[in-house]
Amino acid sequence: MTIAAEQEMPRSKRRSSLIRSPQFSSLVILIVLLAVFGIADANFLSPLNISNMMAFLPELGIIALGMTLLLTAGEFDLSVGAVFGLAPVVVMLLVQNGGFDIGIALLAGLLLCIAIGAVNGLIVTKIGISSFLVTLSMLLVVRGAALYITQGFPLKSWDQPGFFVTLLAGSFNIGTFRFYTSLWWFISLSLLAIYVLHYAKLGNWISAIGSNRNAAVARGVPADAVKIWLFILTSVLAGLAGMISAFRISAASPVAGTGYELEVIAMVVVGGTALTGGRGTILGTIVGALMLRSIRNGIVLIGVPGLAYNIFVGVIILAMLILHALLQKNAARS
Amino acid sequence: MEVLRLQNLQKSFGSVRALKNASFALNEGEVVALLGDNGAGKSTLIKAISGVFSVDRGDIYVRGQKVSIRSTRDAMDLGIETIHQDTSLAPDLSIARNLFLGREPVNLKWLGVFAPLDLAKLRDAAAALLKRVGISKKLDADALVSTLSGGERQSIAISRAMQFAAKVIILDEPTNNLGVEETHGVLRFVKEVRSAGHSVLLITHNIHHVFQVADRIIVMRRGEIVAEQTVADTDLLTVESIITGADMSALLKETRAK
Numbered sequence: 026m027t028i029a030a031e032q033e034m035p036r037s038k039r040r041s042s043l044i045r046s047p048q049f050s051s052l053v054i055l056i057v058l059l060a061v062f063g064i065a066d067a068n069f070l071s072p073l074n075i076s077n078m079m080a081f082l083p084e085l086g087i088i089a090l091g092m093t094l095l096l097t098a099g100e101f102d103l104s105v106g107a108v109f110g111l112a113p114v115v116v117m118l119l120v121q122n123g124g125f126d127i128g129i130a131l132l133a134g135l136l137l138c139i140a141i142g143a144v145n146g147l148i149v150t151k152i153g154i155s156s157f158l159v160t161l162s163m164l165l166v167v168r169g170a171a172l173y174i175t176q177g178f179p180l181k182s183w184d185q186p187g188f189f190v191t192l193l194a195g196s197f198n199i200g201t202f203r204f205y206t207s208l209w210w211f212i213s214l215s216l217l218a219i220y221v222l223h224y225a226k227l228g229n230w231i232s233a234i235g236s237n238r239n240a241a242v243a244r245g246v247p248a249d250a251v252k253i254w255l256f257i258l259t260s261v262l263a264g265l266a267g268m269i270s271a272f273r274i275s276a277a278s279p280v281a282g283t284g285y286e287l288e289v290i291a292m293v294v295v296g297g298t299a300l301t302g303g304r305g306t307i308l309g310t311i312v313g314a315l316m317l318r319s320i321r322n323g324i325v326l327i328g329v330p331g332l333a334y335n336i337f338v339g340v341i342i343l344a345m346l347i348l349h350a351l352l353q354k355n356a357a358r359s
Numbered sequence: 360m361e362v363l364r365l366q367n368l369q370k371s372f373g374s375v376r377a378l379k380n381a382s383f384a385l386n387e388g389e390v391v392a393l394l395g396d397n398g399a400g401k402s403t404l405i406k407a408i409s410g411v412f413s414v415d416r417g418d419i420y421v422r423g424q425k426v427s428i429r430s431t432r433d434a435m436d437l438g439i440e441t442i443h444q445d446t447s448l449a450p451d452l453s454i455a456r457n458l459f460l461g462r463e464p465v466n467l468k469w470l471g472v473f474a475p476l477d478l479a480k481l482r483d484a485a486a487a488l489l490k491r492v493g494i495s496k497k498l499d500a501d502a503l504v505s506t507l508s509g510g511e512r513q514s515i516a517i518s519r520a521m522q523f524a525a526k527v528i529i530l531d532e533p534t535n536n537l538g539v540e541e542t543h544g545v546l547r548f549v550k551e552v553r554s555a556g557h558s559v560l561l562i563t564h565n566i567h568h569v570f571q572v573a574d575r576i577i578v579m580r581r582g583e584i585v586a587e588q589t590v591a592d593t594d595l596l597t598v599e600s601i602i603t604g605a606d607m608s609a610l611l612k613e614t615r616a617k
């Protein structure tokens with residue numbers, strides 16, 4: 026073998042491993058979907074529609090970032106949708122009925138999210154109950170609390186312009202596109218998550234814990250603490266997304282975010298993160314979030330009856346997962 | 360020179376006395392095999408040394424210094440590395456990332472757990488290590504551990520222990536589930552570890568392997584050390600009979616007489 030050939034090998038190997046990676050296949054499918062929707066309905070790629078999608082995208086996307094890290098560490102959180110609903114409701118109640126300053130109310134909301142995440146994490150790690158059961162119960166507790174304290178009625182949200190509204194739900198125009206500040210939140214949090222998972226020491230720990238917890242613990246990695254902090258992070262991100270949504274539509278509903286937990290998990294696994302832990306990709310999650318958002322939007326645009334569209338969403342998710350499984354099998358064989 | 364000494368270790372789980380009164384010493388550059396049937400107390404003993412739990416009574420000395428081992432981290436800091444079968448590596452991580460798991464080289468150390476990995480150093484150190492330990496097949500430091508065979512995984516785990524200049528390497532059933540050739544690879548590797556000056560405590564069910572690599576044999580039964588012999592002074596049958604508690608040589612003589 027010549028030296029040139031030896032140097033050539035790793036590069037082509039790297040290229041083929043990139044092509045075979047789950048986030049790449051998700052990206053290809055996203056592009057195909059965008060093209061199909063774009064051809065089927067010219068309005069799909071119009072500035073108005075893109076602006077619309079970008080307004081919704083960050084709200085679920087932000088939660089999906091936390092969920093990706095949590096899934097990579099081998100746990101998941103079903104209570105995010107309920108926290109998405111409860112956080113703004115509590116903040117608004119404190120402001121409207123308690124007469125608190127909006128800043129203090131937001132701080133209280135943040136502390137509440139931290140507490141919910143910490144309880145999830147402590148029960149999962151210290152008592153050793155599966156996160157499925159713990160966070161399913163937490164979903165009921167949190168959603169129930171939101172319904173009870175509001176008596177089931179939506180609250181008018183904070184609509185006076187000010188620092189916090191601008192920070193979370195301000196909007197700006199770039200050409201004919203109209204974007205919300207939430208998009209900046211999503212982009213910066215994504216970059217941060219990419220850094221943490223793939224380049225920081227903590228990311229190495231998160232992947233190791235999800236891949237083989239005993240091995241990580243045997244190397245002195247504080248697995249329980251890492252998991253607890255990830256539960257807290259996911260809860261806080263769900264609360265943040267809830268606040269962004271409530272500010273944007275100027276209403277805090279106790280049923281907001283119902284079903285979001287499954288949609289978020291779908292985004293994450295469609296992007297290529299393994300439900301069993303150990304393998305996570307933030308880029309894949311961003312692709313997954315874009316994909317689910319454009320499916321929901323595009324399907325309505327091309328005229329699929331509203332009541333039928335979950336069928337399409339479900340079928341497309343299933344197809345993605347089958348594709349990932351086949352690729353995985355293929356990679357294992359070669 | 361003595362690297363590790365255990366003195367009168369005792370440990371109970373409820374009413375079960377898993378360790379009754381275990382004492383022994385391990386010398387530098389020595390391979391000691393710890394033998395015993397299931398439930399003899401081998402796992403309890405190594406878990407106590409590797410910091411999985413602490414003992415109820417008794418002392419542990421490392422190089423003559425009395426130490427207390429409360430966590431796996433404590434044990435690692437004292438130079439005691441334990442390699443459990445199948446639980447030592449994270450399959451979804453690369454070889455390089457596994458080698459430095461928990462001791463990652465980083466830049467900007469003040470960032471704590473958020474510090475960026477020194478990827479160049481990680482890869483170079485891993486490549487150098489793989490070369491030094493002379494694993495027969497050429498391995499790529501970036502390859503995922505899930506793509507390796509059982510024997511390769513054991514070798515990686517053992518080289519990781521050597522990398523951190525461990526004084527004592529505890530191998531828990533290192534040849535379980537391995538093929539014949541891989542088993543020989545691992546045993547050869549154990550000898551290399553010894554010649555590099557590390558001490559090895561080898562836990563195994565396979566007495567044949569013991570006679571191939573060990574210098575000394577310690578046999579446990581019902582939480583106690585019942586025999587301690589150098590390999591040169593004993594033979595397979597004697598050891599087997601000590602493990603089971605039955606006098607196998609007498610049995611053998613009987614059958615021969617018939």
